[in-house]
Amino acid sequence: xxxxxxxxxxxxxxxSQPRSRVTVDAIFEATIQVLLSQGMVGLTSTGVxxxxxxxxxxxxxxxxxxxxxVYALNERFLTTxxxxxxxxxxxxxxxxVAEAAEALIDTYxxxxxxxxxxxxxxxxxxAELETDALLHAFATRVDKATTDMFCRASDFSSxxxxxVNVLLTTVIYGSVRNVFERGLGPEEILGLKxxxxxxxRAYLATVGK
Amino acid sequence: xxxxxxxxxxxxxxxSQPRSRVTVDAIFEATIQVLLSQGMVGLTSTGVxxxxxxxxxxxxxxxxxxxxxVYALNERFLTTxxxxxxxxxxxxxxxxVAEAAEALIDTYxxxxxxxxxxxxxxxxxxAELETDALLHAFATRVDKATTDMFCRASDFSSxxxxxVNVLLTTVIYGSVRNVFERGLGPEEILGLKxxxxxxxRAYLATVGK
Amino acid sequence: xxxxxxxxxxxxxxxSQPRSRVTVDAIFEATIQVLLSQGMVGLTSTGVxxxxxxxxxxxxxxxxxxxxxVYALNERFLTTxxxxxxxxxxxxxxxxVAEAAEALIDTYxxxxxxxxxxxxxxxxxxAELETDALLHAFATRVDKATTDMFCRASDFSSxxxxxVNVLLTTVIYGSVRNVFERGLGPEEILGLKxxxxxxxRAYLATVGK
Amino acid sequence: xxxxxxxxxxxxxxxSQPRSRVTVDAIFEATIQVLLSQGMVGLTSTGVxxxxxxxxxxxxxxxxxxxxxVYALNERFLTTxxxxxxxxxxxxxxxxVAEAAEALIDTYxxxxxxxxxxxxxxxxxxAELETDALLHAFATRVDKATTDMFCRASDFSSxxxxxVNVLLTTVIYGSVRNVFERGLGPEEILGLKxxxxxxxRAYLATVGK
DNA sequence: GATGAATGAGTATTCATTCAT
DNA sequence: TATGAATGAATACTCATTCAT
Numbered sequence: 001x002x003x004x005x006x007x008x009x010x011x012x013x014x015x016s017q018p019r020s021r022v023t024v025d026a027i028f029e030a031t032i033q034v035l036l037s038q039g040m041v042g043l044t045s046t047g048v049x050x051x052x053x054x055x056x057x058x059x060x061x062x063x064x065x066x067x068x069x070v071y072a073l074n075e076r077f078l079t080t081x082x083x084x085x086x087x088x089x090x091x092x093x094x095x096x097v098a099e100a101a102e103a104l105i106d107t108y109x110x111x112x113x114x115x116x117x118x119x120x121x122x123x124x125x126x127a128e129l130e131t132d133a134l135l136h137a138f139a140t141r142v143d144k145a146t147t148d149m150f151c152r153a154s155d156f157s158s159x160x161x162x163x164v165n166v167l168l169t170t171v172i173y174g175s176v177r178n179v180f181e182r183g184l185g186p187e188e189i190l191g192l193k194x195x196x197x198x199x200x201r202a203y204l205a206t207v208g209k
Numbered sequence: 210x211x212x213x214x215x216x217x218x219x220x221x222x223x224x225s226q227p228r229s230r231v232t233v234d235a236i237f238e239a240t241i242q243v244l245l246s247q248g249m250v251g252l253t254s255t256g257v258x259x260x261x262x263x264x265x266x267x268x269x270x271x272x273x274x275x276x277x278x279v280y281a282l283n284e285r286f287l288t289t290x291x292x293x294x295x296x297x298x299x300x301x302x303x304x305x306v307a308e309a310a311e312a313l314i315d316t317y318x319x320x321x322x323x324x325x326x327x328x329x330x331x332x333x334x335x336a337e338l339e340t341d342a343l344l345h346a347f348a349t350r351v352d353k354a355t356t357d358m359f360c361r362a363s364d365f366s367s368x369x370x371x372x373v374n375v376l377l378t379t380v381i382y383g384s385v386r387n388v389f390e391r392g393l394g395p396e397e398i399l400g401l402k403x404x405x406x407x408x409x410r411a412y413l414a415t416v417g418k
Numbered sequence: 419x420x421x422x423x424x425x426x427x428x429x430x431x432x433x434s435q436p437r438s439r440v441t442v443d444a445i446f447e448a449t450i451q452v453l454l455s456q457g458m459v460g461l462t463s464t465g466v467x468x469x470x471x472x473x474x475x476x477x478x479x480x481x482x483x484x485x486x487x488v489y490a491l492n493e494r495f496l497t498t499x500x501x502x503x504x505x506x507x508x509x510x511x512x513x514x515v516a517e518a519a520e521a522l523i524d525t526y527x528x529x530x531x532x533x534x535x536x537x538x539x540x541x542x543x544x545a546e547l548e549t550d551a552l553l554h555a556f557a558t559r560v561d562k563a564t565t566d567m568f569c570r571a572s573d574f575s576s577x578x579x580x581x582v583n584v585l586l587t588t589v590i591y592g593s594v595r596n597v598f599e600r601g602l603g604p605e606e607i608l609g610l611k612x613x614x615x616x617x618x619r620a621y622l623a624t625v626g627k
Numbered sequence: 628x629x630x631x632x633x634x635x636x637x638x639x640x641x642x643s644q645p646r647s648r649v650t651v652d653a654i655f656e657a658t659i660q661v662l663l664s665q666g667m668v669g670l671t672s673t674g675v676x677x678x679x680x681x682x683x684x685x686x687x688x689x690x691x692x693x694x695x696x697v698y699a700l701n702e703r704f705l706t707t708x709x710x711x712x713x714x715x716x717x718x719x720x721x722x723x724v725a726e727a728a729e730a731l732i733d734t735y736x737x738x739x740x741x742x743x744x745x746x747x748x749x750x751x752x753x754a755e756l757e758t759d760a761l762l763h764a765f766a767t768r769v770d771k772a773t774t775d776m777f778c779r780a781s782d783f784s785s786x787x788x789x790x791v792n793v794l795l796t797t798v799i800y801g802s803v804r805n806v807f808e809r810g811l812g813p814e815e816i817l818g819l820k821x822x823x824x825x826x827x828r829a830y831l832a833t834v835g836k
Numbered sequence: 837g838a839t840g841a842a843t844g845a846g847t848a849t850t851c852a853t854t855c856a857t
Numbered sequence: 858t859a860t861g862a863a864t865g866a867a868t869a870c871t872c873a874t875t876c877a878t
Contacts, residue, residue: 019857019862041337045848055864060849127336128249132392139391166397167404174383177390182348183341188375195376202411228837254873255840264839265874275873437841437878459755463869473843478870545754546667550810557809584815585822592801599804600766601759606793613794620829672852673861682860683853693852 009068009130012061024062026052028076031069035121040128043070070125071134077122078138081111085142089149097153101200104146105172109193112176120180143169158207168200233271235261237285240278244330249337252279279334280343286331287347290320294351298358306362310409313355314381318402321385329389352378367416377409427489427548430482442480444470446494449487453539458546461488488543489552495540496556499529503560507567515571519618522564523590527611530594538598561587576625586618651689653679655703658696662748667755670697697752698761704749705765708738712769716776724780728827731773732799736820739803747807770796785834795827 013020030052034043045066049056063069088107092100112119126135147165150156158164175196179189239261243252254275258265272278297316301309321328335344356374359365367373384405388398431438448470452461463484467474481487506525510518530537544553565583568574576582593614597607657679661670672693676686690696715734719727739746753762774792777783785791802823806816 023862044846056849057851057865058863061862064849066848124336127333135390136392163400163404166393166401167408170384170387170391170401171380171405171408174385174387175379176383177386178379178383181344181386182379183345184375191372192375192379195372196380198415199376199380199408199412202415203408206407206411253871256872258840266839266876267837269874270837441841462867474870475844475872476842479841482870484869542754545751553808554810581818581822584811584819585826588802588805588809588819589798589823589826592803592805593797594801595804596797596801599762600797601763602793609790610793610797613790614798616833617794617798617826617830620833621826624825624829671850674851676861684855684860685858687853688858 008064009071010064011068011072012064020062023052023054023058026054027059027062027069028073030054031073032118032121035070035073035125036117039121040070040125067129071129071131074122074126074129074131075134077118078134081108082138082141082145084111086145089145092149093152094154097150097156097204098201100149100153101168101204102197104149104168105193105197105200108172109176112180113189116180123177123180164204164207167203171200172196229271232261232263232267236263236268236271236278237282240282241327241330244279244282244334245326248330249279249334254278276338280338280340283331283335283338283340284343286327287343290317291347291350291354293320295354298354301358302361303363306359306365306413307410309358309362310377310413311406313358313377314402314406314409317381318385321389322398325389332386332389373413373416376412380409381405426482427486428482429486429490430478430480438480441470441472441476444472445477445480445487446491448472449491450536450539453488453491453543454535457539458488458543485547489547489549492540492544492547492549493552495536496552499526500556500559500563502529504563507563510567511570512572515568515574515622516619518567518571519586519622520615522567522586523611523615523618526590527594530598531607534598541595541598582622582625585621589618590614647689650679650681650685654681654686654689654696655700658700659745659748662697662700662752663744666748667697667752672696694756698756698758701749701753701756701758702761704745705761708735709765709768709772711738713772716772719776720779721781724777724783724831725828727776727780728795728831729824731776731795732820732824732827735799736803739807740816743807750804750807791831791834794830798827799823 027048030048030050031043033051034048038047043066045059046056048066048069049059052059059069063072084107085104088103089100092103095103143165146169147161150165150168151161175192179192184192236257239257239259240252242260243256247256252275254268255265257278258268261268272281293316294313297312298309301312304312352374355378356370359374359377360370384401388401393401445466448466448468449461451469452466456465461484463477464474466487467477470477477487481490502525503522506521507518510521513521561583564587565579568583568586569579593610597610602610654675657675657677658670660678661675665674670693672686673683675696676683679686690699711734712731715730716727719730722730770792773796774788777792777795778788802819806819811819
């Protein structure tokens with residue numbers, strides 16, 4: 001997810017020595033902790049450094065400013081998410097479209113639901129960052145994998161795979177986000193998820209003909 | 210949208226005198242302007258007051274703190290949105306479900322798209338507020354209207370209207386949000402919208418039987 | 419001394435209300451005190467504000483940054499100095515050049531010597547500021563007055579008044595500065611001053627013929 | 628220039644081994660570069676070390692703190708300057724005072740003008756250091772040479788050589804400094820220099836009798 | 837009611853200096 | 858001896874909020 005982070009957000013130096021690596025990891029973990037407990041507002045540079053057991057100065061050696069911290073965090077999670085989606089896509093090559101769509105739903109849903117609080121925090125954090133480039137890079141990368149998956153589906157015959165892809169991904173990603181926004185309960189979520197699958201199946205059945 | 214705003218966010222006094230009303234409107238308009246030009250970060254109380262041609266002191270007479278400003282702004286827009294959705298729902302009573310769903314899509318989409326920058330700004334602003342209650346109240350109010358519309362549809366026979374409602378609204382609201390997040394172009398958006406309608410139709414055709 | 423202060427150094431608002439005026443004066447006085455006791459290095463924003471019996475915030479309401487404080491201080495003193503030189507020049511119109519030169523020496527010397535520590539502090543402060551424009555404006559203004567004075571001298575017959583003026587002022591202003599740099603004692607200073615006058619007389623006697 | 632540098636400013640070890648000498652020279656050169664490009668404000672220890680291709684740690688082996696760097700730089704230049712003045716003085720023994728004075732002007736002027744930007748930077752740097760001792764040592768050393776030169780002049784008959792010396796050096800050194808402060812152009816400078824010589828001649832002609 | 841001067845807690849960020857490797 | 862990661866004290870500056878006029 002190169003994405004050319006807005007220069008001001010690029011990490012300062014990539015840790016090579018083992019000592020550095022430990023330090024950077026600690027900072028990342030601390031950022032998450034603080035983000036979860038205090039929210040974006042309570043995320044102060046001293047707070048993070050303290051939690052990481054590191055001095056502020058050290059933190060600034062690796063991250064040029066507070067934003068870059070959260071930016072890097074988002075980048076990390078989006079990269080992981082992209083990888084998981086790609087893995088699923090690869091696995092579903094040659095399978096029926098409906099199954100492919102369902103697999104995508106499962107993967108994306110799982111990834112976002114594993115640490116719900118963190119997901120929520122990151123969703124919020126994005127609002128205060130200039131993450132357009134980041135999100136765009138993510139979308140491009142993932143779109144490629146999913147479009148590919150749909151194209152290669154055993155029963156896919158739509159003329160415009162890209163159009164189908166945009167619809168499905170928009171609906172899926174959007175629904176997940178909306179679920180977090182509404183704060184639905186677990187049972188509702190399950191029901192919703194299976195209905196969403198049904199919806200995709202119904203749509204694909206229509207399109208394919 | 211009663212929603213019991215977290216007490217700290219409640220406007221101080223509801224303006225009844227005409228002079229006050231003008232003042233409050235000016236403040237609202239200024240808030241929007243600043244939000245659009247400087248973003249949530251650049252939204253300072255003095256900045257808004259200045260733009261509104263009012264002294265800070267006066268502003269604090271109507272809004273107990275900065276958040277309450279943005280909170281009220283969101284409330285306003287959500288109320289308008291709710292009203293529009295309700296109007297649509299009322300109008301669609303007794304019509305086929307598919308048409309109802311499409312009308313909902315059109316209305317919601319239009320409302321969010323009219324001032325895209327403002328929509329984007331408000332989406333972002335929400336992340337920094339404690340708007341759970343607000344959003345929940347909106348959801349409840351609107352859900353009632355849409356569920357009602359679906360129930361009364363001429364051809365609706367699903368056992369669980371509420372389940373259908375949750376799915377449709379989640380998908381619709383979520384998709385719109387995702388469109389803003391991805392920054393899709395106008396043509397893509399149009400295509401997406403019509404496909405979304407097709408998807409809903411396909412799903413409802415399945416469910417109804 | 420308009421001098422268009424580098425925009426970053428321009429005062430934020432000019433105090434009009436009496437309350438403000440008092441505040442600004444207090445800040446000025448505090449700046450001098452701190453400058454004298456701690457030097458340019460010890461001049462911290464909180465330090466000045468504290469000494470002025472004012473909050474930092476108030477200080478920043480009038481001065482956009484620390485430098486602007488010292489800049490304004492220099493501006494003040496240069497303006498006063500310019501006025502005094504101009505007064506002297508006006509008074510010496512039509513008198514012999516030598517007398518005019520001596521009067522200039524006396525005035526300049528007196529102005530710089532009255533509060534030697536402050537003079538020293540300001541000389542030093544200039545080094546850390548972008549005062550080129552300020553100094554240039556001062557030079558231009560004062561040069562006009564002195565050149566004029568020399569031109570109108572009863573016995574001035576040199577073809578190039580401006581050249582004479584540059585020499586004399588450079589020598590005088592430079593000597594004064596050097597005196598502060600060397601840290602000469604009071605008696606040495608007195609001797610130096612009278613010798614400097616003799617030197618100017620001797621030079622002018624040569625030039626005039 | 629013994630000058631007893633304030634103990635905190637004394638270099639830590641005088642490099643004797645060739646390797647050290649190279650290091651120290653690199654540091655000096657880097658200091659000058661940074662001083663020229665970033666000014667006294669941008670002169671950070673890490674910045675200098677980096678430019679010198681040395682680690683901070685190494686730099687601190689030779690200079691106990693940042694000031695000492697600049698202090699040493701000034702010392703170096705003042706020493707060179709003193710040597711050049713002494714050489715000139717030695718050469719002018721037994722020559723007429725006027726010529727001696729002119730030679731002094733030429734030498735001093737040349738030394739300060741060769742690298743004008745560096746001269747300017749050093750002039751400024753002095754303001755932030757406790758250089759009184761340094762400057763005093765320089766003055767004493769150079770005064771001795773110049774006074775001596777004037778005493779031995781073929782036509783010098785003034786009762787008080789020291790008084791003459793103070794005047795001449797103050798005027799000369801001060802004028803040069805003022806030239807830098809005013810930012811005069813090259814032609815103006817040339818004219819000024821020759822007029823300054825004329826002035827000294829005129830004065831000495833008077834004094835000698 | 838309205839004003840806007842004053843407040844000051846709160847925070848990001850820098851940079852000289854140290855010291856374990 | 859050299860290195861450069863880590864330190865943390867120091868400081869400029871902002872901005873929500875109050876309250877005397």
